[in-house]
Amino acid sequence: MLLVNNIRDNKVKVIEGLKKRNFENPSEAIDRIIETDDLRKSTQGQLDQILADGNVAARRIGQLMKEGKRKEAEEAKKATQENKAKSKELADQLKEIENDLRIQLYDIPNIPNDKVPAGVGENDNEVVMEYGDKPDLHKGAMPHWDLIVKYDIIDFELGNKITGAGFPVYKGKGARLQRAMINFFLEEALKGGYTEIQPPILINEASGLGTGQLPDKEGQMYHMTTDNLYAIPTAEVPITNIYRDVILDDGQLPVKNVGYSPCFRREAGAWGANVRGLNRLHQFDKVEIVQITYPEESYKVLDEMVQHVQSLLEKLELPYRMLNLCGGDLGFTSAQTFDMEVFSGAQKKWLEVSSISNFETYQANRLKVRYKDENGKSQLLHTLNGSALALPRILAALLENNQTEEGIVIPEVLRPYCGFDSIG
């Protein structure tokens, strides 16, 4: 979330940024926040005064008791009644105001940076670059949902039986290829200087609040009510929460973490006609990279992360394009996002396989991830993350693009990891 003081200091810029996101009535929302914050300050001030009076009275009563002036003490006690009631009332008010302010702030998305194009939806995203040639498939080429049946490598029916829709079972070479990709992605990240993390895949409420899945996106996560834990939708959540309420020092920065995890998404209401096969799942695997940096370095780092993901796609020999998301398509918490899409030859569709974002201080503010500046004052760091990569759609494109009449050809780089060079 944004800092109120930032909103105050950069009111014009904030409103401009919200307009770029097609946020409705931004100046109204901002004015209301500032008003609420003013009310918060004045209420806080009143309460502090009342509490100060109470503290003085309490000290006096203590003194009187010590001196044995019972009667006077009793009288002084009576005099505090009104003050006490008033302080309770003000404290309740303050709590409500703070809550109201927080809710309002949660409703304000991050401010897009200058390089984010204007636009209302995915058609306005800027195609930054395109790499590789779309595959020239043989006659009778199939979409991946048929290929996986033909070669018996992924079984949706079994998943239906065991769990339900969107939980496929990977079998034989399908399972091995999956494992190979995870290892390949992790190894590439290690070469890039990342530290591998194996995080818990269940998180508590505090972590969900920290990275912003809660309270607003509660319905998108699987919730274990007995223990009040949530299945992670991405490794970003536990990995970023490592640094919740942490003040990092120079030696620890930049933080560069990579983690593999299964990801769980309820995808409530997201199932449409053209969501088939591996295109959208309730459980899938992903390798995620996370960085935490000084503010002045974060865009250089964003660039570095983009290059890392590009190199993965190029090594896998997949045709892809990179999008600079427009204001209307930008994620709520992001200041700038690049999406990577691979071309899936038989579906003839671009599939999003990675999203690399700079959140600037938006996440850090909620999480309280900070460093001490040269004056010893705590300042918020910038957080960034990106998929490197999400597996199912990579697998979909790989199966479709690499199919031949003899079988599916495994890209060179994966062969040492999976131990075979074709499926079929």
Added chain:
RNA sequence: AGAGGAGUGGCAGAGUGGUCGAAUGCACUGGUCUUGAAAACCAGCGUACCGCGAGGUACCGGGGGUUCGAAUCCCUCCUCCUCUGCCA
């Protein structure tokens, strides 16, 4: 899972109802001394919010309560330790 114990400042550790934001030691910062360093000595040393400032308020694992007043008493949750049980 049951029984018992414990959670205090960067660390160690005192404090069981009253000027306690919290003794003391270590660490850290500045100074004196020294050619330099160490030692010794002196001083400083938490965070957040409000205020131009003086200053005020809050914070002793989290939340709630009792009280004029809570680190201290009560309730509840979390975490850690010991013992018992169970288990990959």
